[in-house]
Amino acid sequence: MQELIGNKLKELYPELTENLIQIQKTRAEFEGDMTLVVFPLLRVTKKNPVESGNFIGEFLQKEIPMITGFNVVKGFLNLEIDSQYWLEQFNSILETKSYGQHTATDKAYIVEYSSPNTNKPLHLGHLRNNFLGYSVAEILKANGHEVVKTQIINDRGIHICKSMLAWEKLGNGETPNSSGLKGDKLVGKYYVAFDKQYKEEIAELLEAGKTKEEAEKQAPILIEAQEMLMKWEKNDPETIELWKTMNGWVYEGFAVTYNTMGVDFDKLYYESDTYILGKDIVEEGLQKKVLYKKEDGSVWCDLSDEKMDDKLLLRGDGTSVYMTQDVGTAVERFKDYPKTTGMIYTVGNEQDHHFKVLFVILKKLGYSFANECSHLSYGMVNLPTGRMKSREGTVVDADELMQDVVDDAKAIAEERGHLEGMSEEQRNSLYKTIGMGGLKYYLLKVDPRKSMMFNPEESIDLNGNTGPFIQYTYARTQSILRKQSAKGTIEIETEVEKSELDIIKHLAGLPEMITEAGKNQSPALVSNYTYELVKLYNSFYQSVSIFKEEDDKKQNLRLLLTQQVSETVEFTMSLLGISVPEKM
RNA sequence: GGCCUUGUAGCAUAAUUGGAUACUGCACCUCGUUACGGCCGAGGAGAUUUGGGGUUCGAAUCCCUACAGGGUCACCA
Numbered sequence: 001m002q003e004l005i006g007n008k009l010k011e012l013y014p015e016l017t018e019n020l021i022q023i024q025k026t027r028a029e030f031e032g033d034m035t036l037v038v039f040p041l042l043r044v045t046k047k048n049p050v051e052s053g054n055f056i057g058e059f060l061q062k063e064i065p066m067i068t069g070f071n072v073v074k075g076f077l078n079l080e081i082d083s084q085y086w087l088e089q090f091n092s093i094l095e096t097k098s099y100g101q102h103t104a105t106d107k108a109y110i111v112e113y114s115s116p117n118t119n120k121p122l123h124l125g126h127l128r129n130n131f132l133g134y135s136v137a138e139i140l141k142a143n144g145h146e147v148v149k150t151q152i153i154n155d156r157g158i159h160i161c162k163s164m165l166a167w168e169k170l171g172n173g174e175t176p177n178s179s180g181l182k183g184d185k186l187v188g189k190y191y192v193a194f195d196k197q198y199k200e201e202i203a204e205l206l207e208a209g210k211t212k213e214e215a216e217k218q219a220p221i222l223i224e225a226q227e228m229l230m231k232w233e234k235n236d237p238e239t240i241e242l243w244k245t246m247n248g249w250v251y252e253g254f255a256v257t258y259n260t261m262g263v264d265f266d267k268l269y270y271e272s273d274t275y276i277l278g279k280d281i282v283e284e285g286l287q288k289k290v291l292y293k294k295e296d297g298s299v300w301c302d303l304s305d306e307k308m309d310d311k312l313l314l315r316g317d318g319t320s321v322y323m324t325q326d327v328g329t330a331v332e333r334f335k336d337y338p339k340t341t342g343m344i345y346t347v348g349n350e351q352d353h354h355f356k357v358l359f360v361i362l363k364k365l366g367y368s369f370a371n372e373c374s375h376l377s378y379g380m381v382n383l384p385t386g387r388m389k390s391r392e393g394t395v396v397d398a399d400e401l402m403q404d405v406v407d408d409a410k411a412i413a414e415e416r417g418h419l420e421g422m423s424e425e426q427r428n429s430l431y432k433t434i435g436m437g438g439l440k441y442y443l444l445k446v447d448p449r450k451s452m453m454f455n456p457e458e459s460i461d462l463n464g465n466t467g468p469f470i471q472y473t474y475a476r477t478q479s480i481l482r483k484q485s486a487k488g489t490i491e492i493e494t495e496v497e498k499s500e501l502d503i504i505k506h507l508a509g510l511p512e513m514i515t516e517a518g519k520n521q522s523p524a525l526v527s528n529y530t531y532e533l534v535k536l537y538n539s540f541y542q543s544v545s546i547f548k549e550e551d552d553k554k555q556n557l558r559l560l561l562t563q564q565v566s567e568t569v570e571f572t573m574s575l576l577g578i579s580v581p582e583k584m
Numbered sequence: 585g586g587c588c589u590u591g592u593a594g595c596a597u598a599a600u601u602g603g604a605u606a607c608u609g610c611a612c613c614u615c616g617u618u619a620c621g622g623c624c625g626a627g628g629a630g631a632u633u634u635g636g637g638g639u640u641c642g643a644a645u646c647c648c649u650a651c652a653g654g655g656u657c658a659c660c661a
Contacts (some may be wrong), residue, residue, distance in 0.1 A: 022603080024600060024603085025600075027604065027605095028607095029604085029605070030604075035603095035604085037603060037604095039603075039641060039642070042641080049641080073604065074603095074604065074641095074642095075603080075604085075641075075642085076603080076604060117661075154661070156661095157660085157661050158660075158661070159660095159661065271661090296659090298659060307587090308587085309587095309657075312658090312659055314659090315659040316659065317659085319659085321658095321659070321660085321661090322660080322661060348655095349588095349589075349654090349655070350654095350655055350656070351655095351656090352588065352589080352655075352656075353587085353588075353655090353656055353657075354656095356588090379589095379590085379654090379655095380654075380655085382654090387654085412623080416622095416623070417623090418621065445597080445598095446596090446597070447597090447598085449589095449590095450590075450597090451589095451590075451654070451655095452596085452597090453595090453596065455595095455596090461609080461610070462623055463609080463610075463623065464608080464609035464610060465596095465597085465608065465609050465610090466609085466623090468623065469609095469623065471623090472621085472623050472624095473623090473624095475621075476620085476621055476624095479620080479621055480620060480621090483620075512600090513600095516600075520601095524598090525600095528598070528607095528608090531608080531609090532607095532608090535608090538624065538625070539624095539625070539626090541620080541624080541625085542619095542624065542625040542626085543625080543626095545619095545620070546620055547620055548620080583621090584621095584623085
């Protein structure tokens with residue numbers, strides 16, 4: 001339709017360019033379906049806005065039979081489109097298999113998310129990260145792109161050595177089995193224990209007259225941890241053994257958490273494998289004179305053209321830094337997946353600078369894929385008490401939070417749910433569906449780029465713009481369809497109510513929404529769309545009766561609408577990683 | 585301090601990327617009152633979009649400035 005209008009306009013004004021033709025959905029408070037913004041056209045119409053609008057409106061109404069009327073408000077031409085057109089649209093939607101799913105493209109993306117350190121359990125921030133990354137991957141798939149979900153596990157370095165050392169000193173051989181503690185929690189416990197002793201030692205040194213800086217560097221336990229890292233790098237068998245054991249515990253714990261979260265990965269990269277990567281590339285960069293070496297032997301990238309400070313890529317002693325690995329890993333990934341056209345890093349906005357630099361360096365080194373790499377930079381999750389800080393114990397643990405929302409869902413479902421005839425197992429799975437649905441929706445409905453507020457006291461709302469509200473509407477559509485299923489398509493002559501047309505119009509916008517969500521990498525667009533759809537459906541549900549309707553055609557239209565809404569909700573919610581229940 | 589970023593009713597948020605009278609939810613007020621599954625629907629009130637200036641036919645959106653948050657400025661990861 002938009003295209004048709006555009007083409008007709010070009011017939012009328014051959015000198016028009018595409019970007020001057022702005023067509024959008026008419027706002028609810030005005031009459032009409034589509035709106036042409038006439039301001040940009042004034043140069044070619046040579047009339048004032050209202051005259052132009054009327055002139056073009058008359059022209060379009062004459063040329064396009066589906067346009068039944070128009071009105072002009074200021075510089076906006078609102079076109080009214082025949083309900084028959086919408087019914088035809090609806091029929092073609094009904095006939096489209098997996099409506100909303102775009103046809104395959106030749107693009108392939110690597111989406112990285114999660115990428116935790118292995119020295120402590122996952123927390124609320126990881127939840128936003130994982131839900132976001134998973135959802136963006138699903139949205140890209142819906143756009144017809146191939147996607148590889150990946151993460152890099154930060155399994156080596158001083159942080160894990162701290163946990164290892166504390167466990168050696170204080171652990172008395174404690175294991176997940178002996179203590180009943182989840183593996184990642186156990187390792188996290190010793191990370192905290194390390195920090196506690198470290199602080200005590202600093203305090204002692206301060207008392208002994210050292211400066212703060214000296215104390216922080218000279219604390220014996222820290223020096224021991226650094227020695228342990230050296231041993232690790234030299235492949236000391238005992239250290240490696242302990243490292244493998246403790247990381248193993250963590251992975252067992254993470255597996256449980258990821259399972260509850262409902263996220264997965266196609267390929268894992270471990271920092272212990274990749275931290276050496278990149279050195280060769282740096283060598284090449286030196287030869288190509290993209291990088292330079294200082295007198296002390298350290299290697300740098302000159303970023304003065306980009307107005308940034310130069311970036312270190314190799315230390316004077318030849319060891320690598322974080323950036324070196326990231327360059328190496330990026331190149332490695334494109335080798336592992338040659339079809340890849342782009343890579344998306346789901347990482348918090350505290351690393352904005354890092355990724356800006358990474359992409360520039362990749363480009364300077366001559367990797368053209370750098371242009372297709374992007375940082376999906378999401379805002380921090382704040383608590384009413386402020387920022388989460390592990391040292392202050394204000395971190396919201398992922399497992400605990402998820403358990404809490406599932407418990408809440410249980411309490412509410414037991415009170416008001418339709419649980420008759422469900423087995424214990426089905427009930428538990430339902431509580432999980434509702435609780436996790438609420439949590440995911442809560443974290444995904446906000447624009448990823450913005451930092452957000454999370455109030456654990458309130459936990460998850462059930463009314464308004466929430467996951468359970470949408471799930472409830474889905475369950476209701478299923479209940480209706482169980483009673484009577486819809487048949488075939490509709491006859492174009494069927495009389496339609498406004499509330500029915502509103503749903504059809506919104507359904508017609510699904511493919512465009514999918515495109516936008518893909519371009520913007522924004523699950524928030526998907527959740528807003530779904531919420532809007534569900535609201536329209538509830539309003540329709542309230543204003544007309546389905547089973548009391550005597551006219552078969554009308555009844556079938558309502559059943560078909562119910563069916564299509566049901567399918568669409570299931571589809572868009574799946575893009576958010578949220579499942580929907582048959583009953584609740 | 586330099587650079588980056590954010591600021592929208594009491595709270596939480598949206599705005600088709602420069603378009604109309606700034607969307608929506610929670611909380612608050614009024615109406616419908618157990619139905620096709622009420623975790624519902626209809627309506628009301630609440631905003632100088634942080635303040636000030638500018639560009640534009642048109643600004644929450646772009647520019648300048650002030651104020652207030654956040655992030656980042658390691659041969660750490």
